[in-house]
Amino acid sequence: MNEFYISALYIVPTPIGNLSDITYRALETLKNVDIIAAENIKHTTILLKHFNIKNHLILLNKDNENKQSAHLVQELKKGKKIALVSNAGTPIINDPGSILIKKCHFFNIKVIPLPGPCAAITALSASGIINNRFCYEGFLPSKKKSRCDLLYSLKEETRTIIFYESKYRIIESIQDIIEQIDENRHIVIAREITKKWESIHGAKATLILQWLKEDEYRYKGEIVIIIDGFKKLKTKSLSTKTLQTFSMLRKFLSLKTSVLMTSKIHKINKNNLYQYAIKKKSDKII
Structure with a gap:
């Protein structure tokens, strides 16, 4: 049986920058489902228009997730096929949708995940840091005390550490990494992955801070911070x-x-x- 005709919730990753990165399977899914639940309708409409896909879109974001999830579960119970997409990358990773998925599992509704782009993994693969073991920490806290407390707790984390960060806080966050973790720890800044202005730059923390301060364009756009793990003392x-x-x-x-x-x-x-x-x-x- 063709899976596109099975009533289920499809988790569909979308490109993190370069639209050519979308998979054939993702395109077929977006064409064949009955409803696309999108984090941002305007953003997803641009993607669908690019690939000449017309479908019914509804908004599912952090503000309406509880109410909308209940509605979507009812649609799934009726036999509908629904795709869940975020603004970019793999849904759920720092994006809404987890409540909907939990409800699906509770009501024994099939959930089908599709593989696809993820900024953290894509950046990690090109970082040059040994990464057979890593931990993903999402976005660093916006408040300084919470951010410093988290960084200090990771001071002796031996796995490679991955964060997302905003261009508005990147300088402060690198300064906090220097103070709370280690000024000599190797860091990689991966910016605008898969996009036209993509850049990947690595150096010890103090040099990264200096490099960023030299040119504000070095921290424009979406940023992934990768920190080398703590090396146990021999x-x-x-x-x-x-x-x-x-x-x-x-x-x-x-x-x-x-x-x-x-x-x-x-x-x-x-x-x-x-x-x-x-x-x-x-x-x-x-």
């Missing part, structure tokens, strides 16, 4: 002599200078020593 590589040298220098010199000099004297990896120093500092030992 204490075996730090000998007693190394630690003694570092402690002695630290009494008279800055942290940065002490790390550089100790690493040169003992010919060790400065990042390993720097992580040791940061950890000890947080433990109030040095």
Whole structure:
């Protein structure tokens, strides 16, 4: 049986920028369902017109999700076929629709997800950061205290961390990452993925901040922040002599200078020593 004629809720990903990224299956689904539940009707209408698709659209957003979900469930019970789409990318990921899906499962209504674009995964694949393990944290909190509390809680997260961020807060958020996580942590800023002005740039946090401040166009549009995971300290590589040298220098010199000099004297990896120093500092030992 052709699945397009099955009564079900279809979760349909749409392009995050380049309209050519839509799949044949997504187009066929949007053509054959009875109703398209869209986060933004005007935005989705542009997509449908581009592919010459005419269908019935209804609004489902964060403001009307409860009421509209109840209505859509009734339509599904009648045997209707409904597609759920967001403004861009895979629905539900930071978008409305979860209430509708929960109701569908409660009433044993079939839910059929289609694979497709997702800004977080697309950016991660091109980041150059080891990403076999990662955690997606959605949008960073808009309020500074909440944002700093979250970032601090992720300070020793060993998995790659992915955030979405607004152009209006990106500078503040990078500053908070420097203060709450690590000024030397490697960060990748992926902007306008799949669009004309796409850019992917990676460097340690302080250099990323400097790079962004040099040109405001570097943080225009939709942004994904990817943060390298915390690397656990390999204490075996730090000998007693190394630690003694570092402690002695630290009494008279800055942290940065002490790390550089100790690493040169003992010919060790400065990042390993720097992580040791940061950890000890947080433990109030040095």
